[in-house]
Amino acid sequence: MKKLLIVFAALFVLSFGVVTAQDQVTLRLWAHQEGAFNEGTQALIDAYMAENPNVTIEMETFEYDLYIQTLQTAMPAGDEADILALFGTWVCSYADRLAAMPGELVDTSQFFDAPMDGYICDGETYGLPQEFNLEYGAVLTNKAMFEAAGLAYPPVWETWDDFMVDAEALTQVGDDGQMTVTGYHYTNADAIVFAFLAGILQNGGTYWNEDMSGFVFNSPEAEATLNQMKAMVDAGIIDPVLFNDSSNWGGDAFFTEQAAMVLIGPWAVQYGLGDFPDFGEFDYVALPSFGEDASFAADSGWGLTVSGNSSNAEVAWDFVQFAAANAENALGWNMTSGTIPALRVLVEDDMYSAQLLEALPWLEPVLPELQYGSYIGGMPDRDLVFYDIIYPTILDMLQGLLTVEDAMLYMEEDSNASFE
């Protein structure tokens, strides 16, 4: 036994090895799987590594649902990547585990308020947005279907009545009485939520209480909006049982010609063209406003943040700045991912906007709408409120299972409970 103890002691003493200093910096970047987004990010990584040969950035991607699960298990364990691509509206709920932007690294007024505000929590900036997430303001239209219905193209709608005439003409019903083509698909989860919020704003109301500590969904403006949404169902331009987020989702319905018009963000175009490269001509067309101005609420879109556990936060922030605040780099990412820029100069400068529109011509009617957008506001759990409360409740109302009054009561009560 004595020999055994001597051997153990000797090994212990010898084992205190040497750790050498590292010149090479390796960063990990996590993002959700989305072909065009990932392609754009990889191009930024390659460009950054070419400029900074001592830095290696490895991108790891996860399927969307798995990404959220991975974040929530990895962050408490401190295993997350140095750079995290996050949806802006989530950022404040992860802020405790993120690194705040050092000093005056980037002037945040360069970005549109709607995407930027999601990254600012209690006065600190926790990331930079790469896209302006727009889900309301313009509608995707199928040129061939308009022409087949004998309608003018591109359409110009001064009022909702003009819009409804076209939508009714575009709707088709089969011999068995089932709707085969919806004239206007506005019943995706995001479409319902953002149409509802925009309707409240455009009707002159607000969906926040005074100190933004709760929602106001039981109001005359909300009622007017819901009545208008229901009137569209009653007019027969959509069957909300057959066309919604889980059945004939808007993006699929549009690119398979089951929807002549769909309310969906431009991000869906790259996705649709990826699956249906031979799809015919399409455009975005601005929707009429409910009120005098075209105000709408917008999520803060995807952007880059730095983990609070990163041992190379300074280098990580340098990459974030390189990717999101440098106009050339940000433009390249937007053009590849097919998204609307968060950086003002890319929209307001003619040279940049011309490049953008050359790559993504369908954005032309969308860009003038950006000025009307405002950030939806911070809430404890945006996904819960949007997808488990507002969307299913309004869909139930559209399907005739709830009255408008009941829907408003449910939404206000259940959404406000999420603040407790």
Add this chain to the structure above:
Amino acid sequence: MDGIDLDALRLYWLMIWAVAGSGVTPLIFDRKNRSPWQGALIGLVVGIVSGQIFGYLLLVTLYPVAPDLAPWVSMIGGLVFLIPLWTLVPQTAKVRLEEHGFVAGTVTPLIFYLLVLSVFPLLWALILAFFDYSPREVGGPFLGLGGNNPFVGFQHFETMLSAARDGRTFRNSLGNTLAFTALVLPLNMLITIPLAVMIESVHKVLKPIFRAVYFLPVVTSSVGVAVMWGYIFHAQYGLLNDVLGQFGIAPIAWLQDQLANILGMPAALLAVVIAYLWQDFGYNLVIFIAALQGIPESLKDAARVDGASSTQVFWNVTLPLMRPTILVTSVLTVISSFQVFDIIQVMTQGGPGRPDSSPTRVLVLDIYENAFRYEKMGWAAAISLVMFGMVAIITLIQSRVLRSDWEY
């Protein structure tokens, strides 16, 4: 060490060297006339300590010169203390008659695995049920409990009975799970027992063919099964609506329409029950066939000699003798019905409708959504605890009701 996930490596070092240490050391101790159980314990501790210390030292020493190789080489860190232990531990003169080296070497690593991978997560879930825990929040220093993840006592269980949205959704999920189980269990038994008897009665050449055909859905991916049935029940292009259309029946939005029902049963719930049964019944069928083959032919012959018809033999001899098997299969079916998730997640995503009124929102889906989508781990753990209790109670009742006091 950029790009090195140290926590993951620590876990590898722990699992590898705990098992190697506690698995091999008892055999060596046994050969040296030492107590193998003592060897298992010493091997476990030495393996863990050596794996952690020398794994880390090998990693930091090698990383500067061979960063790709270093994590792999660090895996042998446990051997640094274990090899001296195995080679230098002295043999005792004492003669041992009982040799339990193999037993200690197999049982100890398994107990260790069970403790780490099953018992600890169970205890963790039990603890979480009394905390308002979310991995998003930075909690106290001990396991993240406390701080922004406060102790809430029985608050989650009170919420289950309240009018709050979470309470309403929980009660709807519980009701749907019970309804799902109440449909699946009798339907499964009604299909599988007669089918097993019929298959048992065919020519022996055909038996394996039937068994294989009926068992195939069991080994098929649940997601694949759900996608297939999703197409069958599709409102616009579904096979079922096509067939119904031939008889002049108007198409039904099986999975989307909350108002659609068959004999008062929500169509969406019925659709997922059918899909689930189709995939699951082959499992019980094979068990019943095995049970039927175990019933002595002499008992049936005796009944036939006494003038019993085939039906009487089935009801009065075969079925009672299958009672222990029916108990096992019904317990397993209830447990698996309570755990239904994948088929529903793919076919309806817990819809149609709001979570507190949807006909296919079940408990496991509620747990999944709250834990992994909304990150309300404490609330999800409390639902899991209730589900565990319900399965335990139902299993206990089944065991009492179907208990038999005899053997053949």
